[in-house]
Amino acid sequence: VKRIGVLTSGGDAPGMNAAIRAVTRVALNSGIEVFGIYDGYKGMVEGYIEPLTKASVGEIIDRGGTILGSARLPEFKDPDVREKAVQQLKKRGIEAIVVIGGDGSYRGALALTEMGINCIGLPGTIDNDITCTDFTIGFDTALTTIVEAVDKLRDTSSSHHRCSIVEVMGNRCGDLAIWSGIACGAEIVITSSTGFEEGEVLERLRDLDLIKKKRHAIVVISEKITDVHQFAKKVSLNTGFSGRATVLGHVQRGGSPTPTDRVLASRMGEKAVDLLMQGIGGQCVSIKDNQIIAVPIEEALNTPRESRKKLQNLFERLV
Numbered sequence: 001v002k003r004i005g006v007l008t009s010g011g012d013a014p015g016m017n018a019a020i021r022a023v024t025r026v027a028l029n030s031g032i033e034v035f036g037i038y039d040g041y042k043g044m045v046e047g048y049i050e051p052l053t054k055a056s057v058g059e060i061i062d063r064g065g066t067i068l069g070s071a072r073l074p075e076f077k078d079p080d081v082r083e084k085a086v087q088q089l090k091k092r093g094i095e096a097i098v099v100i101g102g103d104g105s106y107r108g109a110l111a112l113t114e115m116g117i118n119c120i121g122l123p124g125t126i127d128n129d130i131t132c133t134d135f136t137i138g139f140d141t142a143l144t145t146i147v148e149a150v151d152k153l154r155d156t157s158s159s160h161h162r163c164s165i166v167e168v169m170g171n172r173c174g175d176l177a178i179w180s181g182i183a184c185g186a187e188i189v190i191t192s193s194t195g196f197e198e199g200e201v202l203e204r205l206r207d208l209d210l211i212k213k214k215r216h217a218i219v220v221i222s223e224k225i226t227d228v229h230q231f232a233k234k235v236s237l238n239t240g241f242s243g244r245a246t247v248l249g250h251v252q253r254g255g256s257p258t259p260t261d262r263v264l265a266s267r268m269g270e271k272a273v274d275l276l277m278q279g280i281g282g283q284c285v286s287i288k289d290n291q292i293i294a295v296p297i298e299e300a301l302n303t304p305r306e307s308r309k310k311l312q313n314l315f316e317r318l319v
């Protein structure tokens with residue numbers, strides 16, 4: 001392979017820049033030219049494609065976001081749209097692509113591979129919702145952001161005998177919630193796996209107040225489960241705590257990546273280039289038991305997520 005492209009797609013994640021840098025530098029150091037494709041698959045279709053140099057990926061390892069920009073393009077499911085993208089690549093002699101993004105981006109990568117453009121997926125999302133990998137690029141940084149925020153909320157909640165309900169991202173995946181719940185010593189964690197029984201949570205909060213005499217209560221809850229502002233009002237009405245809701249929102253997607261995310265992105269970027277050099281496509285890079293491995297994209301999309309029961313049990317044993 002002589003020329004490859006790299007793009008970021010879907011929701012951005014801290015560490016995407018470190019991955020772009022790794023792909024670019026490992027490839028250039030192996031004699032392969034690298035092109036940056038801007039704004040995800042949209043830029044591929046529209047031909048927004050520029051060469052990358054070692055210098056153009058300098059001073060980005062510590063930057064959040066993605067220098068290539070990102071977009072979601074549902075139209076990429078359409079074979080005619082994909083054909084346009086393939087023509088743009090062929091015109092420039094680009095033979096293979098590294099796609100950094102979530103599972104939606106992997107579908108596009110698989111479809112392109114089937115059309116003759118070898119693609120390798122790198123898991124770039126804060127949600128940690130890609131099966132076959134223990135961690136995604138961006139998860140550790142988002143977790144760190146949440147932990148910092150919840151630590152601050154605990155200070156003020158204790159002063160005012162409040163219950164802080166903190167809504168965290170994750171799409172349908174509860175990892176950010178359960179990991180931050182453990183790391184912050186939260187009183188209650190609610191995810192799609194734990195389920196949400198409002199009456200039961202209010203009962204637990206009354207117990208924390210009346211029996212356990214807690215000065216504060218932290219409830220970490222995954223997004224897309226309930227309206228946390230409404231729930232905070234119910235906490236104020238039905239328990240001894242006054243309820244306050246905080247939606248951390250897109251703050252979780254930004255910021256300088258942690259060293260863990262930078263190193264993970266660099267290791268995964270290297271693997272992606274090595275696979276393309278071997279003429280391999282249709283695979284995604286994963287970390288399993290601290291080993292960087294390649295998994296067929298089809299397998300990554302169709303394997304059910306491992307149960308998080310052990311972490312949930314640990315959380316329950318710590319409260």
Ligand code: F6P
Nearest residue numbers: 011102125126127169170171253
């Ligand atoms: O996939 C990353 C993520 O931040 C999810 O956690 C969240 O549900 C979604 O993207 C938000 O999407 P948008 O940035 O389009 O509002």
